[in-house]
Amino acid sequence: MIKFTSVTKRYSEPEPALKDVTFNLEAGQFSFMTGHSGSGKSTVLKLAHMAERPTLGDIFVNGFSSKRTARRDIWKLRRQVGFIFQDFRLLPNRTVLENIAFVLEVINTPSKEIKERSRILLNKVQLEAKSDRMIEDLSGGEQQQVAIGRALAGNPVLLLADEPTGNLDTESTKNIMDLFWSINQSGTTVLMATHDLNLIQDHPQARLLELHSGKLINDSGIKASY
Amino acid sequence: MEFVFRETLASLHRSPLLTGLSISMISLALYILGLFALTVHNFYLVLEEMEERVQVVAYIRDAATPEDIANLRQILISAPEVAEVTLVTKAEALQKATRELPEFKDIFSNLGDNPLPASLEIQLRPDSRTPERSQSVVISISSHPMVEGVESGQEWVETFFALSRIAGAASLLFGVAFSVASSLIIASVVRIGVLARRQEIEIMQLVGAKDRFILYPFLAEGALTGLTGGILGIFLTYVTARLMTQYVFTVTWIPASWILIGMISTLTLGIITSGVSVQRHLKEICP
Ligand SMILES: Nc1ncnc2c1ncn2[C@@H]1O[C@H](COP(=O)(O)OP(=O)(O)OP(=O)(O)O)[C@@H](O)[C@H]1O
Numbered sequence: 417m418i419k420f421t422s423v424t425k426r427y428s429e430p431e432p433a434l435k436d437v438t439f440n441l442e443a444g445q446f447s448f449m450t451g452h453s454g455s456g457k458s459t460v461l462k463l464a465h466m467a468e469r470p471t472l473g474d475i476f477v478n479g480f481s482s483k484r485t486a487r488r489d490i491w492k493l494r495r496q497v498g499f500i501f502q503d504f505r506l507l508p509n510r511t512v513l514e515n516i517a518f519v520l521e522v523i524n525t526p527s528k529e530i531k532e533r534s535r536i537l538l539n540k541v542q543l544e545a546k547s548d549r550m551i552e553d554l555s556g557g558e559q560q561q562v563a564i565g566r567a568l569a570g571n572p573v574l575l576l577a578d579e580p581t582g583n584l585d586t587e588s589t590k591n592i593m594d595l596f597w598s599i600n601q602s603g604t605t606v607l608m609a610t611h612d613l614n615l616i617q618d619h620p621q622a623r624l625l626e627l628h629s630g631k632l633i634n635d636s637g638i639k640a641s642y
Numbered sequence: 643m644e645f646v647f648r649e650t651l652a653s654l655h656r657s658p659l660l661t662g663l664s665i666s667m668i669s670l671a672l673y674i675l676g677l678f679a680l681t682v683h684n685f686y687l688v689l690e691e692m693e694e695r696v697q698v699v700a701y702i703r704d705a706a707t708p709e710d711i712a713n714l715r716q717i718l719i720s721a722p723e724v725a726e727v728t729l730v731t732k733a734e735a736l737q738k739a740t741r742e743l744p745e746f747k748d749i750f751s752n753l754g755d756n757p758l759p760a761s762l763e764i765q766l767r768p769d770s771r772t773p774e775r776s777q778s779v780v781i782s783i784s785s786h787p788m789v790e791g792v793e794s795g796q797e798w799v800e801t802f803f804a805l806s807r808i809a810g811a812a813s814l815l816f817g818v819a820f821s822v823a824s825s826l827i828i829a830s831v832v833r834i835g836v837l838a839r840r841q842e843i844e845i846m847q848l849v850g851a852k853d854r855f856i857l858y859p860f861l862a863e864g865a866l867t868g869l870t871g872g873i874l875g876i877f878l879t880y881v882t883a884r885l886m887t888q889y890v891f892t893v894t895w896i897p898a899s900w901i902l903i904g905m906i907s908t909l910t911l912g913i914i915t916s917g918v919s920v921q922r923h924l925k926e927i928c929p
């Protein structure tokens with residue numbers, strides 16, 4: 417589903433954010449990506465979402481090649497991928513419902529279904545009661561829940577989650593993790609960046625990738641395959 | 643399609659201040675351009691009227707016979723510069739003088755003999771209303787034995803000619819300057835509008851919207867703001883023209899074709915600028 421081959425990503429600084437990273441996530445896997453702040457977790461996810469292009473190396477995501485996918489075709493990939501941004505990226509001057517409906521609209525959902533599907537999504541992230549609130553009036557945790565709901569709107573085959581529980585309390589975190597596991601059970605590949613070690617310990621069945629200063633220093637999936 | 647329409651209206655509704663500001667700026671730009679067009683148009687109308695007054699008058703000796711006059715007339719009409727020749731007889735000259743100078747009415751009627759000469763008023767062709775050409779007509783007849791004198795208004799023709807050339811150059815120069823300024827204002831306003839929604843463009847792109855899907859509402863919005871601003875600007879110009887006519891002097895309204903050109907330009911500019919700046923953001927956000 418996601419295949420990184422010797423990927424190096426250099427931003428404006430001379431020191432690359434990712435150095436020679438190679439891994440392969442099979443479809444249906446649930447993986448955590450961990451590492452210190454600045455170790456390159458978000459960079460891996462952005463590369464997989466083609467919001468950035470690798471400086472060196474090759475990336476394949478659900479059959480889309482980082483080298484051969486033209487800018488104008490990226491939408492095809494994105495409609496199959498749900499992304500939960502570390503900074504949410506919600507439309508601040510719209511309501512919770514509008515933010516969800518917006519994505520459904522973008523992916524051409526028939527207008528009759530939009531309302532009902534938005535309601536189901538909001539129910540999943542336990543935000544039904546606040547569907548008419550403006551995003552800017554929500555707490556950080558609530559905004560994160562909207563972002564999660566939005567990422568699931570298109571029934572993605574791949575979910576890329578960047579610190580999706582960073583702003584949530586224990587109970588909401590548990591609810592979200594249960595949600596992720598259940599969509600994983602139904603076939604969605606999940607790659608989740610987190611530095612919450614408790615969360616990782618609570619889910620030993622997940623694959624664990626660990627980054628350190630841009631290098632992949634640990635991959636439980638490789639051990640398992642030996 | 644329904645989405646484009648709804649998004650456009652919603653976004654106009656969501657940021658009323660920015661929309662209002664954009665429309666006011668565009669209408670102001672068009673108002674300035676409209677006032678300029680109004681000035682130029684009216685100035686040219688006056689100039690045209692003045693141009694028609696460029697004529698040469700040949701005064702005829704009292705001794706001239708009708709044949710002499712007919713002969714003189716024939717010479718004039720065959721000249722390439724001449725459009726029309728009108729005979730003003732002695733009696734007509736007196737009549738005209740009495741009519742135009744009523745304060746001398748008594749003097750005219752007390753004169754036993756009519757002292758005014760008959761004359762030929764020579765209208766020049768539009769392309770011959772230049773100092774050189776009117777001078778050549780003067781030369782061709784002033785030596786005729788039956789011509790007492792020729793009044794060519796040479797000074798007037800020269801002044802007029804200089805004036806119309808200055809006016810032409812000035813209106814071209816100012817026209818270009820005003821158009822460029824207005825275009826810049828409209829383009830900046832539209833670009834600011836797009837910039838204010840950069841975040842929205844980015845999010846749409848990140849959740850899988852096609853470029854076209856992102857672009858269309860912006861194009862519609864560019865067109866709508868351009869159109870509204872344009873109509874408002876022209877309306878303001880119209881009101882000004884009416885008020886001028888009522889309180890200062892008669893102002894003739896600009897031709898419909900000018901308005902059409904202005905509106906189409908504004909509309910096109912709005913759409914193109916909107917499209918170009920959205921496209922630029924799209925490329926910047928996602929390489
Ligand atoms: N757009 C950018 N331009 C320049 N440098 C960047 C950019 N994005 C990230 N970096 C740098 O790349 C490195 C990795 O950043 P990244 O966001 O991937 O880290 P992270 O592991 O997600 O950190 P965190 O846990 O804080 O979210 C950092 O040193 C960061 O400063």
Ligand SMILES: [Mg+2]
Nearest residue numbers: 457458502578
């Ligand atoms: Mg990060």
